[in-house]
Amino acid sequence: MTHTLTQPTAPPISASVRRHGLTEQAADAAVDQACRMLRLPTIRSQFEQIADDAAREQMSYRGFLAELLMAECDDRARRRSERRIRAAGFPREKSLRGFDFDANPNIDPATIGTLAKCDWVKNGLPLCLIGDSGTGKSHLLIALGTEAAMRGYRVKYTLATKLVNELVEAADDKQLTKTINRYGRVDLLCIDELGYMELDKRGAELLFQVLTEREEKNSVAIASNDSYSGWTKTFTDPRLCAAIVDRLTFGGNIIETGTDSYRLAHTKAAQTQ
Template sequence: MTVQRTRGLTDQAADAAVDTACRVLRLPTVRTVFPATADAAEREHLSYRGFLAELLMAECDDRDRRRSERRAKAAGFPRQKLLKDFDFTANPALEPAVIHTLAKCDWIRKGLPLCLIGDSGTGKSHLLIGLGTEAALAGFRVRYTLAAKLVNELVEAADEKQLTRTIARYGRVDLLCIDELGYMELDRRGAELLFQVLTEREEKNSVAIASNESFSGWTKTFTDPRLCAAIVDRLTFGGNIIETGTTSYRWATTRGKQTTS
């Protein structure tokens, strides 16, 4: 498509030419903000260079935002859980400063693990998804999965001779979030396959898990003591362990509503 030059055109014709050029060049944000930015530049006597910079920075910022949103969507979170919505007053066992420090993602840059340990209803999944979302928005590749779902996928991949490819796919993401680890017993084969994923990522890319069992209780999930010890080692070495406590926020909220009704 040929775009007509705007020299000597009226403002209306120039606006139409800019609109056409933005479509051709795939600059949707410039196309959207151009009229208002042009009017503001005229009022504020902005230089040509300043006006162009405003338009291009708006396009860059919007592209960064859209990329972040795509990464968050690609992570596969089951629902939206943001850190800003987490009620720290409902769980005094948690230090807000510690969580906000984790949200800066330095541990992901270093490839370190994170363990969120606590009873059901204490906010583990909220924090796991919230920190994963922060990582995605910061530019990291993130993948969320339930522990049982991951193991089932690995077993199916092994049966179909696709295990190496599947493990490599999980190994490439910067942060792998595994939820509900410890909710059900894994047979030896499933535990060994999960161990392979953790080994693939060891000291290279981060793993964050949420579990309702303390490490001493993981022998109920991983029935082989040596394999259990090796998995605990992979998930704790050099990393952060956050204990969310034993008091269920959901139960406390429900009980409070029953009391006030």
């Protein structure tokens, strides 16, 4: 004869408990139980503190309830933002607050502030960050991508060469359509280090397919160390190069970060000191 073991469940909060007064200890236990059942971890962890504050400030029942619910909503929004930032795959943490605008006068803080509102992502427009190594391109790319993730957009970061290699492998495994669709679904695709290495014709054509899939639907942001005139070294087919430039610039924003390396200047200043 077999016996089935069942997990013990917490007793329900009875109507009699709801009708009659509770001691503080019993009320806390009831709240803890209800929060577990309803999956409200923030209210469960902050209830006592918020209740004490409400009593001290003589808050109304409605005000107290609003404080509890807003705390839960705010914490859920924070956790969702953190999940989207992790899913983006940024190689390191960068923020606009941590960007030194004084060190690079080529970059207008007001322009970056406008981009941080992410209207360009909402409208599916491209963004190009063009400049020499060490001028802040990758920092701004990651920081603006992070802002987009915090505002609820799905973001994916990748290096240009890594993306091309992934597309080539997908094509060889007959998974190209699936891979292109996956990159096509995100709201913002951040492609870093475009122009650092020459791409063969096949790799360039596969990258072009990703850009075409996203054209006028979802945003692409790129960081490149070379101006558009120099992209023929990366995309050796002139027609293909022109088509890619067109897709990455039409209706979008172009930020030129200049030629003076912040990292080099910082290193020289440190050595001088």
